[in-house]
Amino acid sequence: MKRELGMKGETYAAEYLLRKGYKILCRNYRTRYGEIDIICEKQRVIIFVEVKTRTSIKYGYPEEAITRKKMEHIKKVAMIYLHSCDSAYKEIRFDVITILLNDKEKTINHIEKAF
Numbered sequence: 001m002k003r004e005l006g007m008k009g010e011t012y013a014a015e016y017l018l019r020k021g022y023k024i025l026c027r028n029y030r031t032r033y034g035e036i037d038i039i040c041e042k043q044r045v046i047i048f049v050e051v052k053t054r055t056s057i058k059y060g061y062p063e064e065a066i067t068r069k070k071m072e073h074i075k076k077v078a079m080i081y082l083h084s085c086d087s088a089y090k091e092i093r094f095d096v097i098t099i100l101l102n103d104k105e106k107t108i109n110h111i112e113k114a115f
Contacts, residue, residue, distance in 0.1 A: 005101075009053025010037050013097040016108050022047070031080050034073035038097075039081060046089040048078045050114075053099040062098035063111065071115045 014024055017040055025046075026039040038049040050070070052062035074094065082092070096114040100107040 005053050005055065006051070009099045009101070010051045012053075012099055012106060012108065013049065013051045014038055016097065016110070017049070020110075026081075029077065029081055031077050033076040033080070034070075036074055036077050036081070041089070044089055045091040045093055046082070046087075047093045047095050048074060048081075049095045049097055050074060051097045051099065053101065055101050057100070062100065063096055063109075063114075066096060066114075 010027065014027065017024065017038065020042075022040040022042045024038060024040050027037065029036045029039055036048050037051040040047050040049065050066055052065055054062045071094075078092070078094070093113055094115050096111040098109045098111070100109075
């Protein structure tokens with residue numbers, strides 16, 4: 001259930017980014033240090049996106065689940081990705097997209113330059 005909810009949220013986030021003019025480069029990029037949910041670019045800026053999806057805020061807001069340790073892992077994985085690609089980017093950015101889903105609606109919050 002948790003994995004299914006996470007995948008659904010990542011799909012919503014990717015669709016949202018595409019509508020906003022981003023180009024998706026990779027989804028679920030994995031290394032031994034962790035995973036980045038979405039890697040995308042817009043106007044020569046590469047963006048590493050962490051997606052958090054919840055069905056309620058009973059245990060807190062989705063963005064509160066991103067710990068300092070998680071941020072460090074994402075940064076390590078991002079550096080590995082950058083070393084493996086040939087493209088030059090003018091900027092690197094780390095964003096968070098949170099998604100709250102309930103029976104009637106979904107709420108997407110895009111936090112640019114989150115960390």
